[in-house]
Amino acid sequence: MSARFVIDALDFVRNAGAHHGKITPAEFVRLQDYLTDSQGWLEYTISGVIGSEGKPLLRIAVQGEINLQCQRCLASMVHLLDLKTDILLARDENELSRFDEDDSVDGVLAVPEMDVLELIEDEIILSLPISARHLEGKCSTSRPVGEEAVGREHLFAALAALKKLH
Ligand SMILES: [Zn+2]
Known part of the structure; x- marks a missing residue:
């Protein structure tokens, strides 16, 4: 299931549009690759704003809780x-390439049918830590030896095999 919420980006800014919504992590298909399960919650706000240099922009805020896999345990x-x-x-494309040259800004081509949730999903994925970890000392070290431990060994073997490929 993939929800869609489409805006005409420049119109949205002209009308000072604002939209607030809730979504479950399960609805973001691409995000699933980064999650251990689809539990949690997400809330977003998107507003159309004229920026400091008179440039139209979309201001996005996302809050929520998702479950990632700790890369240590x-x-x-x-x-x-x-x-x-x-x-x-x-x-246009010219303006977009100028934005792309500037590391301090994030730009996107203003299309008349912009999929807001896709944009939000992109921003969430970009914000994820490259290597997620529990805080120091918070890893689960007292796991019972059993099927789960075997599963972990398989994972390590798979990881080691992956590393050899690079
Ligand atoms: Zn951990």
């Missing part, structure tokens, strides 16, 4: 999301 861990970002709207 491989158990699930709660990851708190609290991100805010401004995405400049480029009117």
